[in-house]
Amino acid sequence: MEGEPEKWILMVTARTPTNIAVIKYWGKRDETLILPINDSISVTLDPNHLCTTTTVSVSPSFDRDRMWLNGKEISLQGGRFQSCLREIRARAQDVEDKKKGIKIKKEDWQKLHLHIASYNNFPTAAGLASSAAGLACLVFSLAKLMNLKEDNSQLSAIARQGSGSACRSLYGGFVKWIMGKEDDGSDSLAVQLADEKHWDELVIIIAVVSARQKETSSTSGMRDTVETSALIQHRAMEVVPKRIVQMEKAIQNRDFPSFARLACTDSNQFHAVCLDTYPPIFYMNDTSHRIISCVEKWNRAEGTPQVAYTFDAGPNAVMIARDRKTASLLLQRLLYNFPPQSDTNLDSYIIGDKSILEDAGIKDMKDVEALTPPPEVKDTILPTQKSKGDVSYFICTRPGGGPVVLSDETQALLDPLIGLPK
Amino acid sequence: MEGEPEKWILMVTARTPTNIAVIKYWGKRDETLILPINDSISVTLDPNHLCTTTTVSVSPSFDRDRMWLNGKEISLQGGRFQSCLREIRARAQDVEDKKKGIKIKKEDWQKLHLHIASYNNFPTAAGLASSAAGLACLVFSLAKLMNLKEDNSQLSAIARQGSGSACRSLYGGFVKWIMGKEDDGSDSLAVQLADEKHWDELVIIIAVVSARQKETSSTSGMRDTVETSALIQHRAMEVVPKRIVQMEKAIQNRDFPSFARLACTDSNQFHAVCLDTYPPIFYMNDTSHRIISCVEKWNRAEGTPQVAYTFDAGPNAVMIARDRKTASLLLQRLLYNFPPQSDTNLDSYIIGDKSILEDAGIKDMKDVEALTPPPEVKDTILPTQKSKGDVSYFICTRPGGGPVVLSDETQALLDPLIGLPK
Numbered sequence: 001m002e003g004e005p006e007k008w009i010l011m012v013t014a015r016t017p018t019n020i021a022v023i024k025y026w027g028k029r030d031e032t033l034i035l036p037i038n039d040s041i042s043v044t045l046d047p048n049h050l051c052t053t054t055t056v057s058v059s060p061s062f063d064r065d066r067m068w069l070n071g072k073e074i075s076l077q078g079g080r081f082q083s084c085l086r087e088i089r090a091r092a093q094d095v096e097d098k099k100k101g102i103k104i105k106k107e108d109w110q111k112l113h114l115h116i117a118s119y120n121n122f123p124t125a126a127g128l129a130s131s132a133a134g135l136a137c138l139v140f141s142l143a144k145l146m147n148l149k150e151d152n153s154q155l156s157a158i159a160r161q162g163s164g165s166a167c168r169s170l171y172g173g174f175v176k177w178i179m180g181k182e183d184d185g186s187d188s189l190a191v192q193l194a195d196e197k198h199w200d201e202l203v204i205i206i207a208v209v210s211a212r213q214k215e216t217s218s219t220s221g222m223r224d225t226v227e228t229s230a231l232i233q234h235r236a237m238e239v240v241p242k243r244i245v246q247m248e249k250a251i252q253n254r255d256f257p258s259f260a261r262l263a264c265t266d267s268n269q270f271h272a273v274c275l276d277t278y279p280p281i282f283y284m285n286d287t288s289h290r291i292i293s294c295v296e297k298w299n300r301a302e303g304t305p306q307v308a309y310t311f312d313a314g315p316n317a318v319m320i321a322r323d324r325k326t327a328s329l330l331l332q333r334l335l336y337n338f339p340p341q342s343d344t345n346l347d348s349y350i351i352g353d354k355s356i357l358e359d360a361g362i363k364d365m366k367d368v369e370a371l372t373p374p375p376e377v378k379d380t381i382l383p384t385q386k387s388k389g390d391v392s393y394f395i396c397t398r399p400g401g402g403p404v405v406l407s408d409e410t411q412a413l414l415d416p417l418i419g420l421p422k
Numbered sequence: 423m424e425g426e427p428e429k430w431i432l433m434v435t436a437r438t439p440t441n442i443a444v445i446k447y448w449g450k451r452d453e454t455l456i457l458p459i460n461d462s463i464s465v466t467l468d469p470n471h472l473c474t475t476t477t478v479s480v481s482p483s484f485d486r487d488r489m490w491l492n493g494k495e496i497s498l499q500g501g502r503f504q505s506c507l508r509e510i511r512a513r514a515q516d517v518e519d520k521k522k523g524i525k526i527k528k529e530d531w532q533k534l535h536l537h538i539a540s541y542n543n544f545p546t547a548a549g550l551a552s553s554a555a556g557l558a559c560l561v562f563s564l565a566k567l568m569n570l571k572e573d574n575s576q577l578s579a580i581a582r583q584g585s586g587s588a589c590r591s592l593y594g595g596f597v598k599w600i601m602g603k604e605d606d607g608s609d610s611l612a613v614q615l616a617d618e619k620h621w622d623e624l625v626i627i628i629a630v631v632s633a634r635q636k637e638t639s640s641t642s643g644m645r646d647t648v649e650t651s652a653l654i655q656h657r658a659m660e661v662v663p664k665r666i667v668q669m670e671k672a673i674q675n676r677d678f679p680s681f682a683r684l685a686c687t688d689s690n691q692f693h694a695v696c697l698d699t700y701p702p703i704f705y706m707n708d709t710s711h712r713i714i715s716c717v718e719k720w721n722r723a724e725g726t727p728q729v730a731y732t733f734d735a736g737p738n739a740v741m742i743a744r745d746r747k748t749a750s751l752l753l754q755r756l757l758y759n760f761p762p763q764s765d766t767n768l769d770s771y772i773i774g775d776k777s778i779l780e781d782a783g784i785k786d787m788k789d790v791e792a793l794t795p796p797p798e799v800k801d802t803i804l805p806t807q808k809s810k811g812d813v814s815y816f817i818c819t820r821p822g823g824g825p826v827v828l829s830d831e832t833q834a835l836l837d838p839l840i841g842l843p844k
Contacts, residue, residue, distance in 0.1 A: 265700050
């Protein structure tokens with residue numbers, strides 16, 4: 001170590017997207033290494049609307065590893081953080097910053113401590129895969145700081161040990177997590193099937209649904225499913241392998257009907273095995289069910305799928321529309337069925353890419369109130385039957401790119417002089 | 423035919439119970455004959471609280487077959503009614519009523535017309551297996567009228583062709599519907615596993631849950647499941663056969679923990695395959711989920727099951743308590759979580775066997791309001807969080823007996839002189 005001793009701080013800031021599985025991961029064959037019982041496929045979401053930003057820093061003046069999430073210090077003692085930190089430190093290389101006159105030899109990384117600050121540009125508790133983006137960003141930014149030679153696929157195998165689905169956030173576009181065969185997990189990693197430009201007409205609308213009950217964590221939920229469901233092994237061994245092949249093909253061919261059918265049925269089957277767990281796990285609620293009915297009714301009326309839906313371990317709906325035109329028609333339907341509460345601002349009810357709202361011809365609450373029932377709905381829903389407040393807000397987004405380093409230092413979350421949150 | 427021509431009317435009145443499956447029937451291998459893809463097991467419910475009463479009558483003065491359900495004339499043209507009528511007429515025997523001076527030869531039944539009146543002592547639309555009790559009662563009463571030699575098991579194979587689960591209503595207590603192997607359905611029939619006295623401590627509480635959405639009919643629902651679910655065949659061929667053996671043993675041994683575990687997991691798996699159907703079918707709603715959570719939390723706290731739950735093709739919960747003491751504790755919990763709306767009379771909110779309510783020490787609404795959270799609930803539920811009106815009412819009942827002929831003519835639903843509803 002050179003440079004002015006005890007004084008220098010080296011830092012890297014990176015941004016990593018969240019992802020939503022369209023063929024679901026549910027069930028581990030190894031709890032410690034986080035090895036899944038089946039392959040899964042995901043779509044990466046545009047980091048402009050949903051992402052984690054992480055600044056990692058190292059300094060001889062730091063006396064211990066510390067981490068802040070959304071400005072609040074959190075413990076790094078969890079086994080999952082420790083696995084990631086250990087795996088990355090073991091692969092660290094020599095680092096030299098000539099401008100700052102800093103030189104770190106690879107063996108020094110075992111002794112140097114880290115300060116880490118992480119920030120989600122979306123509510124952490126909303127059930128939007130914040131841990132996937134978070135762990136992926138931690139691993140990616142540390143790999144850049146420590147000059148790892150590993151590519152993103154190899155890094156994904158490290159991120160996997162922090163949070164299974166995090167491995168799929170190392171790439172943009174369409175990503176497959178290969179379950180692997182090795183006992184040590186070395187071949188359980190993510191590969192990119194296609195980048196986000198391959199199928200760029202898709203538009204994604206997320207309904208953040210108000211939950212009344214506390215949810216089962218996905219870690220304990222999937223453990224219970226593997227231990228008690230009489231259907232999960234059949235799903236993992238017989239059903240998913242066929243769907244993976246079909247989904248890869250659907251993505252390659254931009255075949256929306258097949259993509260939608262596979263995404264919807266696989267989401268439903270994931271929730272089916274949750275229900276087959278003992279005691280049963282319910283992630284979807286009545287609002288989730290009503291969103292599905294709304295989409296299914298429309299798809300059936302059109303004769304071919306316009307919109308796919310998928311739900312993770314919570315009541316939020318992620319809807320994927322075949323194109324912008326369809327997305328604006330979907331948004332009209334959603335606002336007709338799930339209008340905001342009277343005291344809610346439309347601007348905070350539809351967030352993300354607001355241009356979809358413009359396309360739908362909706363400028364203010366008057367336009368929402370003037371929406372007429374879509375043609376596939378026979379009976380007009382009376383205003384009193386509409387349950388305002390069942391959806392907290394909608395996020396409009398699209399498939400997006402993978403992790404990037406943010407070289408603009410003003411975007412760092414840590415003060416470059418003291419290494420503490422700004 | 424003798425007796426005063428064109429004048430005489432011969433009639434029989436019978437009462438038949440409903441039943442609730444504890445190992446579920448879902449999926450047909452033959453739509454016309456109604457042959458199932460797996461065995462099922464049910465508990466017959468006490469006809470004092472839930473039953474169908476049917477009067478069947480024959481007269482040379484009737485010019486066509488007619489039927490009234492709950493006082494309203496309905497069509498008998500449906501294939502299912504026609505199947506039952508055809509099968510029964512084909513087995514009709516000579517009948518003689520010496521007192522009335524009536525003699526009917528078996529070949530006459532093909533020409534004689536019937537008047538049928540049926541009445542449910544519970545709401546038809548509440549999703550409480552009214553068609554099972556109804557078809558069973560139709561077949562049973564016609565068999566008595568036409569002097570059939572067939573026993574109840576053979577009659578069950580006829581009732582089955584009217585409504586699958588109707589075949590299980592031909593016996594009291596605990597009943598198995600054997601799926602059978604023959605293409606003609608002759609061996610697909612019900613047998614009694616044990617009568618209602620075998621396990622008479624059990625108490626049943628039914629929560630009739632308010633539904634917001636129209637439900638998928640079970641006929642089309644199970645067809646869609648068989649056609650689209652990737653899990654239903656595994657359930658029918660691998661899971662259910664083992665559970666049938668275990669459930670028979672649990673009933674034989676009055677082994678409540680095994681009985682409860684099997685009933686709950688099989689109900690959940692039935693709803694899981696509904697969710698795995700495309701488009702997905704949701705029968706349970708948020709209220710159903712909350713009832714399950716309430717029971718599961720209590721069972722876990724006690725270390726051994728106190729109550730089993732099972733849900734048919736709708737949101738209603740059927741809860742089976744191990745004994746009267748447990749049932750009164752269950753009722754306290756249910757009333758704590760699901761109090762009646764302020765304008766509801768307690769007497770109409772808890773119907774059936776009201777002695778359970780007395781055991782629970784609840785005399786009026788003040789007692790309901792004074793209920794304290796059960797020990798397994800850590801956080802007191804605020805009165806504002808309780809959703810009054812989510813449950814329409816509760817029915818307290820128990821396992822009960824099979825079909826009986828009501829010889830008291832005052833209980834007949836048809837006027838003995840004109841053969842029309844009283």
